[in-house]
Amino acid sequence: MKLNELTAHRLHEMLINREVSARDITEAVFNRIDEVEDELKAYVRTTKDLAYQQAEEVDQKIQRGENIPPLAGIPIALKDNICTKGVHTTCSSKMLENFIPPYDATVVEKIKENSAVIVGKTNMDEFAMGSSTETSAFYPTKNPWDITRVPGGSSGGSAAAVAADETIVALGSDTGGSIRQPAAFCGVVGLKPTYGVVSRYGVVAYASSFDQVGTITKDVTDCALLLNVIAGHDSNDTTSVKREKVDYTKALIDNVKGLKIGVPKEYFAEGLDPEVEKAVLESVEVLKSMGAQCEEVSLPHLKYALPTYCIIAMAEASANMARYDGIRYGYRTPEASDLIELYKKTRSEGFGNEVKRRIMLGTYALSTGHYDAYYLKAQKVRTLIKQDFEEIFKKVDVLLAPVTPDVAFRLGEKVDDPLTMYLTDSLTVPANIAGLPAISIPCGFKEGMPIGLQILAKHFAEATLLQVAYTFERNTDFHRRKPNYKGQEGGKN
Amino acid sequence: MDREIIIGLETHVELKTKSKIFCSCSAQFGGEPNTNTCPRCLAMPGTLPVLNKQAVEFAMKAALALNCEILPFCVFDRKNYFYPDLPKGFQTSQYTYPLARNGYIDIKVNGKTRRIRINRIHLEDDAGKSIHEKNYSLVDLNRAGVPLIEIVTEPDIRSPEEARLYLEKLKAILEYTEVSDCRMEEGSLRCDANISLRPFGSDKLGTKTEIKNLNSFRSVQRGLEYEVWRQNQALDNGEEIVQETLQWDEDLGVTVPMRSKEEAHDYRYFPEPDLVPTVITEEWIEAVRSTIPELPDSRFKRFVEEYGLPEYDAEVLTASRPVADYYEACLKFCPDPKAVSNWVMVDLFALLKANNMELADCLISPENLGEMIKLIKEGTISSKIAKTVFEEMFKTGKTASTIVEEKGLVQISDEGELRALVERVVAESPKSVEDYKNGKKKALGFMVGQVMKETKGKANPQLVNKLLLEILDN
Numbered sequence: 001m002k003l004n005e006l007t008a009h010r011l012h013e014m015l016i017n018r019e020v021s022a023r024d025i026t027e028a029v030f031n032r033i034d035e036v037e038d039e040l041k042a043y044v045r046t047t048k049d050l051a052y053q054q055a056e057e058v059d060q061k062i063q064r065g066e067n068i069p070p071l072a073g074i075p076i077a078l079k080d081n082i083c084t085k086g087v088h089t090t091c092s093s094k095m096l097e098n099f100i101p102p103y104d105a106t107v108v109e110k111i112k113e114n115s116a117v118i119v120g121k122t123n124m125d126e127f128a129m130g131s132s133t134e135t136s137a138f139y140p141t142k143n144p145w146d147i148t149r150v151p152g153g154s155s156g157g158s159a160a161a162v163a164a165d166e167t168i169v170a171l172g173s174d175t176g177g178s179i180r181q182p183a184a185f186c187g188v189v190g191l192k193p194t195y196g197v198v199s200r201y202g203v204v205a206y207a208s209s210f211d212q213v214g215t216i217t218k219d220v221t222d223c224a225l226l227l228n229v230i231a232g233h234d235s236n237d238t239t240s241v242k243r244e245k246v247d248y249t250k251a252l253i254d255n256v257k258g259l260k261i262g263v264p265k266e267y268f269a270e271g272l273d274p275e276v277e278k279a280v281l282e283s284v285e286v287l288k289s290m291g292a293q294c295e296e297v298s299l300p301h302l303k304y305a306l307p308t309y310c311i312i313a314m315a316e317a318s319a320n321m322a323r324y325d326g327i328r329y330g331y332r333t334p335e336a337s338d339l340i341e342l343y344k345k346t347r348s349e350g351f352g353n354e355v356k357r358r359i360m361l362g363t364y365a366l367s368t369g370h371y372d373a374y375y376l377k378a379q380k381v382r383t384l385i386k387q388d389f390e391e392i393f394k395k396v397d398v399l400l401a402p403v404t405p406d407v408a409f410r411l412g413e414k415v416d417d418p419l420t421m422y423l424t425d426s427l428t429v430p431a432n433i434a435g436l437p438a439i440s441i442p443c444g445f446k447e448g449m450p451i452g453l454q455i456l457a458k459h460f461a462e463a464t465l466l467q468v469a470y471t472f473e474r475n476t477d478f479h480r481r482k483p484n485y486k487g488q489e490g491g492k493n
Numbered sequence: 494m495d496r497e498i499i500i501g502l503e504t505h506v507e508l509k510t511k512s513k514i515f516c517s518c519s520a521q522f523g524g525e526p527n528t529n530t531c532p533r534c535l536a537m538p539g540t541l542p543v544l545n546k547q548a549v550e551f552a553m554k555a556a557l558a559l560n561c562e563i564l565p566f567c568v569f570d571r572k573n574y575f576y577p578d579l580p581k582g583f584q585t586s587q588y589t590y591p592l593a594r595n596g597y598i599d600i601k602v603n604g605k606t607r608r609i610r611i612n613r614i615h616l617e618d619d620a621g622k623s624i625h626e627k628n629y630s631l632v633d634l635n636r637a638g639v640p641l642i643e644i645v646t647e648p649d650i651r652s653p654e655e656a657r658l659y660l661e662k663l664k665a666i667l668e669y670t671e672v673s674d675c676r677m678e679e680g681s682l683r684c685d686a687n688i689s690l691r692p693f694g695s696d697k698l699g700t701k702t703e704i705k706n707l708n709s710f711r712s713v714q715r716g717l718e719y720e721v722w723r724q725n726q727a728l729d730n731g732e733e734i735v736q737e738t739l740q741w742d743e744d745l746g747v748t749v750p751m752r753s754k755e756e757a758h759d760y761r762y763f764p765e766p767d768l769v770p771t772v773i774t775e776e777w778i779e780a781v782r783s784t785i786p787e788l789p790d791s792r793f794k795r796f797v798e799e800y801g802l803p804e805y806d807a808e809v810l811t812a813s814r815p816v817a818d819y820y821e822a823c824l825k826f827c828p829d830p831k832a833v834s835n836w837v838m839v840d841l842f843a844l845l846k847a848n849n850m851e852l853a854d855c856l857i858s859p860e861n862l863g864e865m866i867k868l869i870k871e872g873t874i875s876s877k878i879a880k881t882v883f884e885e886m887f888k889t890g891k892t893a894s895t896i897v898e899e900k901g902l903v904q905i906s907d908e909g910e911l912r913a914l915v916e917r918v919v920a921e922s923p924k925s926v927e928d929y930k931n932g933k934k935k936a937l938g939f940m941v942g943q944v945m946k947e948t949k950g951k952a953n954p955q956l957v958n959k960l961l962l963e964i965l966d967n
């Protein structure tokens with residue numbers, strides 16, 4: 001197998017055994033990018049010089065006989081809403097097309113401290129608003145399993161890059177499913193940690209009370225390794241939680257005996273594709289056969305999850321987008337005769353339709369006369385949904401559910417139909433509403449397209465979640481299959 | 494028709510914390526435009542606020558000094574509006590839950606104490622400054638993110654004068670607590686007023702107008718006086734008061750309506766998701782309370798009781814903390830409360846005012862003033878000479894004794910020397926002597942003046958008086 005097709009933990013072994021150099025790995029990744037990127041368009045920008053420089057430093061460390069951390073020399077792609085000092089951070093928006101942050105996001109600092117090699121910035125839905133990466137102001141990204149289909153979104157670029165072996169690991173952000181849904185569509189592992197586990201400092205906000213940075217990797221072990229690097233309290237983000245440092249690789253245990261699994265019936269409601277349903281229920285059986293106990297459970301308020309999410313997220317977004325006014329940075333209309341016109345033209349020209357739609361909906365939900373009926377009510381329902389989960393997690397350790405109602409849809413299929421597009425998030429938003437950790441792992445195929453299994457756990461129970469995911473992965477083969485896109489060898493790591 | 498005036502004030506006060514409220518930039522006034530800024534206060538994408546604890550403590554201190562109750566948690570809301578000097582596109586303020594509630598300030602109006610209740614005090618970040626040129630505007634964000642408290646009164650104020658007195662007292666209290674410089678000219682204390690009129694005896698409030706840009710104590714009173722007159726005129730003419738926001742024009746002395754665009758705001762407040770609530774414990778409140786110094790009211794009482802000062806003196810001296818501190822420092826060197834009070838309130842204030850200076854810039858140390866008063870009491874210099882000495886001290890910062898020595902200003906108290914001089918003056922003033930003998934006591938003053946003139950004011954006036962009487966009455 002080619003180096004770029006391997007996992008981080010396998011490459012780490014090879015690096016410390018001096019079988020390969022970090023430079024070799026970086027080269028393999030950039031060769032692959034050269035090979036497929038014209039068609040796939042997973043990246044907004046690659047950072048080749050930076051990557052080779054970082055690889056060189058790692059190689060020198062290895063040569064000096066120094067110990068290197070597990071992700072040292074491992075190529076990583078960053079969603080383009082994660083600020084990188086001196087490197088364009090565009091959020092795939094015309095508004096920030098020329099924005100170069102003067103600082104690194106906390107997660108980027110941590111990545112650098114751990115000597116991972118930054119390959120580039122990945123394409124996304126504009127300002128993370130979308131579920132297909134089609135709202136990118138630059139171009140849509142394609143799904144390596146079928147280039148007529150979307151990779152999902154908004155972290156579609158990161159998921160496609162990992163699936164097409166254009167990187168080894170990637171970071172995304174998940175506000176309503178933006179890591180798990182593309183991970184499911186692209187057949188990779190995507191984790192949204194508990195709200196507050198990973199710092200949001202330097203991650204361009206979409207909806208502040210939902211946004212969470214997470215991992216997109218080729219397997220669960222890499223997921224744990226990358227989570228080890230990015231998790232932790234950050235004094236720059238007061239919503240990040242002070243907790244003792246956890247080594248998530250300790251959770252990688254191939255055993256679910258006695259673990260209680262809940263299957264919430266509301267996740268299997270109307271609109272769920274039967275083949276997806278079958279794959280998920282079969283996954284439950286796999287874990288059952290491994291000794292897990294299973295029961296059907298119910299989350300009565302789940303049917304309100306999507307509207308609740310939409311109202312609060314868009315309300316927050318309407319305020320978060322206000323800073324893009326053409327005054328201090330970013331796009332400014334070339335011609336305006338007064339201040340109001342400057343605002344109107346800058347924002348009309350700089351934002352795409354989906355961003356405008358969400359600003360307008362959010363503004364409406366907060367307006368005098370509508371606030372109580374929308375925003376306030378949504379906040380109350382949010383509390384009820386949280387309570388539903390709290391009750392359930394008194395009884396079970398994890399919940400198993402589908403990630404998406406169906407497999408990846410075709411490019412252009414839903415982009416003009418926002419409501420249908422929003423519905424693709426209906427099974428992922430509940431975890432964001434409640435701030436819970438949730439992971440998507442490959443669990444089957446339909447028409448050659450991957451299906452994702454969603455595992456949810458209570459707050460800060462990433463370890464339990466990883467244990468279940470790891471056990472499932474060790475006892476199935478879904479994660480080993482590759483899209484077979486442009487010469488991928490696939491097979492065993 | 495005579496109408497009752499109902500006024501409520503909203504006062505914004507910048508807190509003089511070391512750093513801004515949500516970032517570590519300096520909160521100092523001044524600096525080249527846009528130098529006290531960072532990605533956070535420039536609202537760069539991805540940045541998040543971190544609450545400055547000192548700002549919360551300063552706000553708590555102010556609230557406690559204003560007799561408020563502090564809420565057990567500190568939470569923020571976003572107040573959404575667009576303006577070029579508002580980098581985030583929203584102000585981070587407190588809407589549903591202010592930091593503190595239910596306080597009051599007592600003011601003295603015509604010798605009577607009036608209590609002005611405070612509805613709420615909330616904490617927020619200041620905006621930057623827009624500088625409008627002819628064809629363009631510039632934005633300076635040095636002030637963006639400086640912590641502010643907004644102090645909102647109940648509609649308890651009944652006259653423009655009361656409004657000014659309230660504001661003066663508020664400023665005094667805040668200065669005492671050292672949470673703000675309260676410099677109206679630098680914008681660290683800004684005041685907006687709500688005002689309405691109603692027939693006496695009515696318990697229904699009339700339609701109010703809001704007046705902005707009341708940027709000095711004088712304009713608070715003048716602006717409100719004008720608005721009272723304007724509303725009375727309108728009501729007398731049977732017109733309805735329009736609820737609107739007005740701008741006080743200090744130069745023209747009128748209030749003018751602001752353009753409706755500028756006031757048609759729906760702020761769409763909602764809870765700030767980027768800041769977790771800060772818990773305010775009883776212990777924290779008590780710790781802050783223990784740092785509050787003696788406040789103007791109790792200091793006033795002490796000055797009257799302990800120093801036996803007239804209420805007027807005590808009032809003036811305690812109105813500002815630096816003055817009261819200065820006064821008490823002088824007393825350490827010269828324990829004569831009334832004499833010190835006179836010198837500070839009359840002579841020192843006059844010189845400061847004439848030179849457009851503040852007490853902080855004054856070169857006369859309390860020790861030097863104390864020494865000077867002692868020289869008078871010991872008879873080394875006359876009160877008259879002391880005025881000259883005092884002016885010199887004010888100019889140079891030298892001690893009184895140095896000046897007296899340098900300029901040879903020691904009082905002549907030698908009886909022999911003075912007697913000769915007095916006899917000479919008497920001999921040379923037959924007309925005055927005659928007048929005096931005819932009962933015109935004023936003539937005595939003339940002769941004292943002559944002696945003082947001869948000695949360039951150095952003669953001990955009591956002694957001259959005594960000698961004159963001796964000679965004339967013999």
Ligand SMILES: [Zn+2]
Pocket residue numbers: 513516517518529530531532533534535638
């Ligand atoms: Zn700053």
